[in-house]
Structure formats: C-alpha cells, structure tokens
C-alpha cells in the first residue's frame with residue numbers, strides 16, 4: 001500500500017504534543033467592506049479543552065467554520081493537523097467532529113442515520129455511541145426529525161464523540177440541554193478528553209463549562225482579546241468579593257454583599273476563576289488587561 005506524505009504528517013500530529021491548529025495572519029469577512037478577523041494569529045494544541053467566548057457577532061461561529069473548512073480565509077494561512085481545511089480532504093475531515101449550533105437531522109431513526117453516516121469515520125465506535133445514547137436517555141425508536149431540540153442535540157453530540165475525531169469543535173453545545181443533561185455533558189466531555197484530542201467549545205453559557213475548560217479564548221474587535229490557561233489567569237488575577245472598591249481593583253460589579261472584583265494577584269492568592277466576571281472585565285477594561293497577558 002502506498003503511504004502518502006500527508007499520512008505521515010497526520011500520524012505525527014496525532015502522536016505528539018504539537019500545534020494541532022496554527023492560524024497565521026487570518027483575514028476574513030463575509031464581505032470585503034466588513035472584515036471580521038484582521039491579521040488573527042493563534043496556535044492550539046492537543047490535550048486541551050478551549051472555551052471560545054465573545055459577544056454576539058464577535059465571530060465565534062465563523063472562526064469555528066474556518067477551522068472546519070466551511071468558509072475560507074481571504075488571506076493568511078490556516079493549518080489544521082498539517083492540512084488546509086478549505087481543501088476539505090477526507091483524511092482531515094474524518095479527524096474533525098464539528099457540532100454546529102444549528103443543524104438538520106433527517107426523517108429516519110438512529111439506526112439508519114448511523115448506517116448512512118458512520119462509514120465516513122473509519123474509527124467510529126458503535127459501542128461508545130450506544131452507551132452515550134443510553135446515558136442521554138434518547139428514545140431510539142423515534143424518528144430524528146420528531147425529537148425535541150435537546151434530544152437532537154444529544155444525538156449529534158453522541159455521534160460526534162463516537163467518531164473518535166481528534167479535533168472536536170462544538171458551537172454552543174449546551175444550548176437546549178436540560179439541567180441533568182448539562183451535568184451529563186460535562187461528565188462525558190471530561191472523560192472524552194485525551195492527550196491526542198483538542199476540543200474547542202464556543203459558548204455564552206460559561207457556567208456550563210465551569211471546571212471543564214482549561215484555556216480561555218476571547219474574541220473581540222476582530223481579533224483575540226485573550227488566550228490564556230485557567231492557571232495563568234488565576235496566577236495573574238484574583239477574583240474575590242470585596243466590601244469596598246479601591247485602586248488595586250481593575251474591574252468590579254456590584255453584588256448583594258458588596259462587589260465581585262478582579263485585581264492583580266500580587267500575593268499569589270488562590271481564587272476561583274469567575275469566567276463571567278472575566279468576560280465583562282476584559283470587554284470593559286481591555287487596555288488594562290493587555291499587558292498582563294501579552
């Protein structure tokens with residue numbers, strides 16, 4: 001059997017801790033007059049769960065679509081496991097699981113759906129899929145089209161994870177999930193994480209991702225406003241409740257008993273990252289945060 005250079009490249013990417021995604025000077029806009037990303041550069045590696053945050057319209061879904069090869073850069077380069085996703089080569093596509101925010105499922109039962117779609121993924125794990133469907137309590141005898149939005153979402157999450165793809169991209173995966181399902185989702189994602197995988201989850205539901213993501217990426221004003229691990233963030237910043245505001249505080253929001261505040265972590269205090277507070281803080285005080293994370 002002939003082994004192509006690209007097969008070697010893929011094996012290399014899947015067996016080493018290297019940049020799985022390398023975005024270099026990406027320029028993208030749906031029209032030339034309205035650029036969405038300007039010279040964006042970023043590297044993402046395996047073994048991480050990235051949380052992608054940003055205001056409505058910041059470009060989260062668009063960035064994910066660029067990575068999945070569903071829209072194309074105007075200039076700059078995008079390298080996903082050694083491939084250009086815009087070329088949509090099968091060897092790369094079978095290593096990408098993209099769970100979009102909006103999706104269509106056909107008028108068939110799960111069995112027929114799996115029969116039609118699983119063959120595109122040579123590592124598809126049928127037993128794991130069956131376990132996930134059971135755990136998510138999906139009515140297997142019902143046609144997909146007649147399922148509730150949350151049930152459909154759980155089917156595509158289960159399908160996506162069962163593909164065993166190395167790059168898992170999820171756009172607002174917890175939207176539409178009920179409270180127990182969100183907890184199941186967190187548990188399933190934590191166990192789906194392996195050293196070879198890179199998981200990117202875009203969300204507004206930051207509390208749903210609490211304790212799951214290890215790196216925060218925040219998009220704002222056509223670029224990356226922040227990319228930092230939770231460890232880095234809590235090493236540099238303290239999140240705490242205070243009674244009064246003083247000069248040490250970078251950003252604060254009133255709470256019932258005073259303020260929820262973010263301040264530099266001068267004394268290596270341990271605190272828990274409040275992602276919602278961080279998000280609002282960076283939007284409000286981007287210039288003050290920039291030197292801390294550059």
Ligand SMILES: Nc1ncnc2c1ncn2[C@@H]1O[C@H](COP(=O)(O)OP(=O)(O)OP(=O)(O)O)[C@@H](O)[C@H]1O
Nearest residue numbers: 030031036054055056057058059060061062063204
């Ligand atoms: N197919 C499209 N054609 C033209 N403009 C688009 C298209 N898709 C998205 N946009 C625009 O691109 C911008 C970014 O949209 P995108 O959906 O990527 O943002 P988002 O950060 O995911 O937003 P949200 O949090 O609301 O889901 C928005 O201004 C949107 O109107």
